[in-house]
Every structure is written in C-alpha cells, then in structure tokens.
Amino acid sequence: MSTMNVDAKLSLNKFYVNEEYAHIVLNRNAETESSEFRKLMLACPAGLYKQDDKGRILFDYAGCLECGTCRILCGKTILEKWEFPQGTFGIEYRWG
Amino acid sequence: MSIMKIERKRGEGMSNEGFDVIVVGAGVAGNVAAYLLGREGLQVLLIERGNYPGSKNMTGGRIYSHSLEKIMPDFAKEAPIERKITREKVFMMTEKSSIGLDFQSSLLGTHGSDSYSVLRGVFDQWLAEKAEEVGVEIVTGICVDDLIIRQGKVCGVIAGIDQIESGVTILADGINSLLAQKAGLRKEFKPSHVAVGVKELIELPAELIQERFQCNENEGTACMFAGFPSDGRIGGGFLYTNKESISLGVVCTLSDLIKGQKALPQLMEDFKTHPTVAPLIKEGKLVEYSGHLVPEGGVEMMPKIIGDGVLVVGDAAGFCVNLGYAVRGMDFAIASGECAARAVSKAYQGGGYSEGDLQVYRDYLEESFVLHDMKLYRNFPKFLETTPRVFSDYPKLLEGIMTDMFVMNGQPTQALVKTIMKHINKVGVLKITRDAWKGVRSV
Numbered sequence A: 001m002s003t004m005n006v007d008a009k010l011s012l013n014k015f016y017v018n019e020e021y022a023h024i025v026l027n028r029n030a031e032t033e034s035s036e037f038r039k040l041m042l043a044c045p046a047g048l049y050k051q052d053d054k055g056r057i058l059f060d061y062a063g064c065l066e067c068g069t070c071r072i073l074c075g076k077t078i079l080e081k082w083e084f085p086q087g088t089f090g091i092e093y094r095w096g
Numbered sequence B: 001m002s003i004m005k006i007e008r009k010r011g012e013g014m015s016n017e018g019f020d021v022i023v024v025g026a027g028v029a030g031n032v033a034a035y036l037l038g039r040e041g042l043q044v045l046l047i048e049r050g051n052y053p054g055s056k057n058m059t060g061g062r063i064y065s066h067s068l069e070k071i072m073p074d075f076a077k078e079a080p081i082e083r084k085i086t087r088e089k090v091f092m093m094t095e096k097s098s099i100g101l102d103f104q105s106s107l108l109g110t111h112g113s114d115s116y117s118v119l120r121g122v123f124d125q126w127l128a129e130k131a132e133e134v135g136v137e138i139v140t141g142i143c144v145d146d147l148i149i150r151q152g153k154v155c156g157v158i159a160g161i162d163q164i165e166s167g168v169t170i171l172a173d174g175i176n177s178l179l180a181q182k183a184g185l186r187k188e189f190k191p192s193h194v195a196v197g198v199k200e201l202i203e204l205p206a207e208l209i210q211e212r213f214q215c216n217e218n219e220g221t222a223c224m225f226a227g228f229p230s231d232g233r234i235g236g237g238f239l240y241t242n243k244e245s246i247s248l249g250v251v252c253t254l255s256d257l258i259k260g261q262k263a264l265p266q267l268m269e270d271f272k273t274h275p276t277v278a279p280l281i282k283e284g285k286l287v288e289y290s291g292h293l294v295p296e297g298g299v300e301m302m303p304k305i306i307g308d309g310v311l312v313v314g315d316a317a318g319f320c321v322n323l324g325y326a327v328r329g330m331d332f333a334i335a336s337g338e339c340a341a342r343a344v345s346k347a348y349q350g351g352g353y354s355e356g357d358l359q360v361y362r363d364y365l366e367e368s369f370v371l372h373d374m375k376l377y378r379n380f381p382k383f384l385e386t387t388p389r390v391f392s393d394y395p396k397l398l399e400g401i402m403t404d405m406f407v408m409n410g411q412p413t414q415a416l417v418k419t420i421m422k423h424i425n426k427v428g429v430l431k432i433t434r435d436a437w438k439g440v441r442s443v
C-alpha cells in the first residue's frame, strides 16, 4: 500500500501562515503523556503531530486545517492553548 | 474591510447605536440568517474570520435543496452548484473487494427533493452576495474573539481592540463554536459526538467524469463506502462528482479513530488507492486537501441554543445527522438559520431580545424538520457505537459470500444456501438478527 507524505498534499493548499504567532501550543506534559500524543498522531487530518526516530515529539502549526480535532481530544491534557489563527491568517480553501 | 472601517462607514449614514443583529460566521447557516433579516430591513452585520465567505469551510458534499429552496426558490438555476445528484451508490468495502448497491432514479432529481454537489469555497461566497444585496454589511478577515456580556446578556462582539454592540447576536460559527463556549451555552463536544473528515479534491475533465459515472452533463453520482475506508471502525468513505472534479474523503468518529492503528491521512491514502476507487480518479490531479469536523451526536450533544441576546444555529448547535448512507448538515444549518431569523424578527417587533423573547426559536425548530429529525435519529449514533460489526464483520461476510458465488476456480462448489449459511454462521445468526432489529428500531 502506498504511503504518501501528507506534507506533499498540504503543499497544494493555500496557507497564510502567521510566523509571529502560534495559534496552537503544546504544554509540557506532551513529552511524557505519550498515549495522549498518540491520539493526535492518529487523528490530525494534516498529520502535524509526529515523532522522530528517537521518539521525540514534533509539531508545527503551519499546515493546520483548523478543524479542532486536537482540541476536542487533548484540549484539557497536552494542549496549552487552541485558538483560531488571527483574522486573515491560516488555511484558505479555494474550493472547500 | 476592518471593523474600524465599518464603524466609519456607519458613521456616514446610519445611526451609531450599533446593529440590530450581529451574525458571527458566514457559512450556510449564518449567510441565510443574515439574508433573511436583511430582507426584513433590520441592520445586520455579518462577521467572517476567513478572507472570504467559504474560505474556511469544507463539506462532503451534497446539499439537499429543500430548505434553501423554500427561502430562495429556484436557487439552483443561479447558484454555483456543481452537479445534480441523480445516482446513489452504497458500498460495503474490504481491503480487496467492494459490494455495492446502485440506485439511479429520476425520483432523485424531482424539484423539491433534488440535491446538488457543492464546493463551499465557491457556494458560500454566492450566498453572502445574496445577503449583501439585501443590505447586510459583511466584514471578512476578522475573527471574533469574545462576546460583550453585561449582566448575563450578550450585547455584541469583541474582535481585537474593537467592540461592536448589537441587540442580538447569532452564533453561526460552526462546530468549534468557541463563542458558544464563552457564552456558557455549551461545553466542549465529546469525542464520541464528533467525527473528523478529510477530503481530497481531484480535478478531472467533465467528459471523463460523465463517462466513468455514466451520467449526463450536469448530473452526477454520490457514493458512500462502509468498512475498509475507516479500517473497520465507525466511519466511512465518500465520493461526490463535481463539474470538473471529484470530492473524495474519509470520515471517522473521533472516539473510535483513536483506538485504531492507522492514522487518518493514511486511511485516506489507502482508500484512494483501493481497487474500486483508483480507476475512478485515474489521471486526476489533486488540487486541495482539506479537513473538518462533523457533529454526529444527535440531540444528545445539543447545547443550550437560546440565551439572553443570543441564539446558536447550524453546526455550532450540533444540528446535523450522519446516517452512514447520507450526511445532512447543510439543510439543517439553513433551516435553523431561517428559524433563528424568524425568531429575531418577531422579537424585534416585540421590542426585546431577552431569553424569554427568543424562546420562539425553539418553537420554530420544533415545527420544522430540524428537531423532529434530530429526535427521530436520536438512537442511531448509539446503534453504530454499540454495533461495530456494521463496519468490520459485515463487509467481510458479504465479501465471503460473493467470493464463493463468483470466483470459479475448478474447486467443487457448494449449494448457495450452504455457502451463505457458512459465512453467516461465522458471525452468528443470533447476532445478525439482533443487530438488524436494533438497527431498524434506531431509525
């Protein structure tokens, strides 16, 4: 079965990334609460929650589709905050 | 346009006491509510955080026309719809096979019960233009951060350093509705009450779509797939034909998705490369990749929808039903936007927007199909949740029967009844009967 890198798919989207301001931030527990982090690795449609070879967690808000999945699953456990990007920033669906 | 600009513009002509109504969110629910109130002559401000209405919105999708038809007769002649859906296909799918039901009928296209594939980035802009034509002020690119609340009454919105007052505020801000949470109308939705959907928009020439889906120009197909797309968990795959593209996606209930092994983007990729799906999108060009939540908890997830000076409509109120073979959210959003507009209009004439004044909103929802259907299907989400066999064992059972029937390899064959019973016994007659009974009773 083919494994396509979701980043390549995201690169087709139009994003206005706010480099100055992260709208989603993980808290300190994210490193240790691996069962919580695993939920996000499974459910984030953009595949933004990752682990490297050494098992270190990685997250970049830049490709966020603003769906809210991570907030509903882990808003009270490993997320420091979840907001919409400020007006005009973030994903812009041309077709949607 | 910034809110400052709106204030200045208002200063030139209108009274400066704020708006009669502020609608937050220019999705289908918000646009319709704003349009109806604008048409009534109320001063309406519609605020959207995306750069244009629809720019943050995604749907499967197909819109069942009935509720918008009532408000804008013959809208489909003018609106940027994609194709009229005249063919429905439902598949049970395993890794290697799919077994389908194909329903093609002119009954699907008759006026009033017709449905259309749509792309929201385009469709919502058109709806917003309709609202603008009847005098609604629209500001885009502004995210409402909070509500002005005085003595428990919502009196307007806060965005950055700007505050704008209104008599009443309609929250049409979608499933995440951070504002309904700030107003204390609801808590966070539970993972068992929402599904996450991922979708790929794949471009294909119109003629190729017509050939592959055997349909006329401007007509198209909707396909639903159970089993393999969600890896045997609660959820499914969908495919809608647009004019010159295919909307292909996977939806999974959050609480079940996190118990599985495969990540959602991988489920999407596996579905896309399934032998049933791959030929349908062959030579297609992926042009957009989107993700969005779907409310599917039914009345159980419904928050408080009326407060002092505030109403909640559409996805923000959880108005959506997912029946597996059909998702209905847009027609609910539109009808709830209409009910809210009627309630606000009545309260406007009555002179106040207290929680009591706005109670008619619920009456209107009760009279319409919205609450009726939400209640009718109240047990359906539970049925799926407690009957995982629908997504795992049953597609395999059908695959087994079909394989024994159609695969001829020189092995001695068995009588058909025996073949079928062999597969049914693997799951258990009793279990199947019980599930069927449970399923029928839940709808």
Ligand SMILES: Cc1cc2nc3c(=O)[nH]c(=O)nc-3n(C[C@H](O)[C@H](O)[C@H](O)COP(=O)(O)OP(=O)(O)OC[C@H]3O[C@@H](n4cnc5c(N)ncnc54)[C@H](O)[C@@H]3O)c2cc1C
Binding pocket: A084, B024, B025, B026, B027, B028, B029, B030, B047, B048, B049, B050, B053, B054, B056, B057, B058, B059, B060, B061, B062, B063, B064, B142, B143, B144, B145, B172, B173, B174, B175, B177, B179, B196, B197, B198, B199, B249, B251, B292, B293, B294, B313, B314, B315, B316, B319, B320, B327, B328, B329, B330, B331, B333
């Ligand atoms: C994968 C998938 C498939 C679906 N398939 C179908 C289908 O085939 N048929 C069907 O009828 N329904 C379907 N639905 C459901 C349907 O899409 C929704 O029910 C419908 O879009 C809800 O409309 P809405 O106007 O309530 O919310 P939305 O369309 O979500 O609109 C909310 C708006 O509010 C804005 N907003 C949010 N917060 C703020 C803020 N703070 N400030 C300013 N603006 C804000 C957003 O940007 C957005 O424009 C599907 C949904 C998904 C995810």
Ligand code: SF4
Binding pocket: A024, A043, A044, A045, A046, A047, A048, A063, A064, A065, A066, A067, A068, A069, A070, A071, B291
């Ligand atoms: S909001 Fe959705 S897309 Fe964005 S990080 Fe969370 S799960 Fe991923």
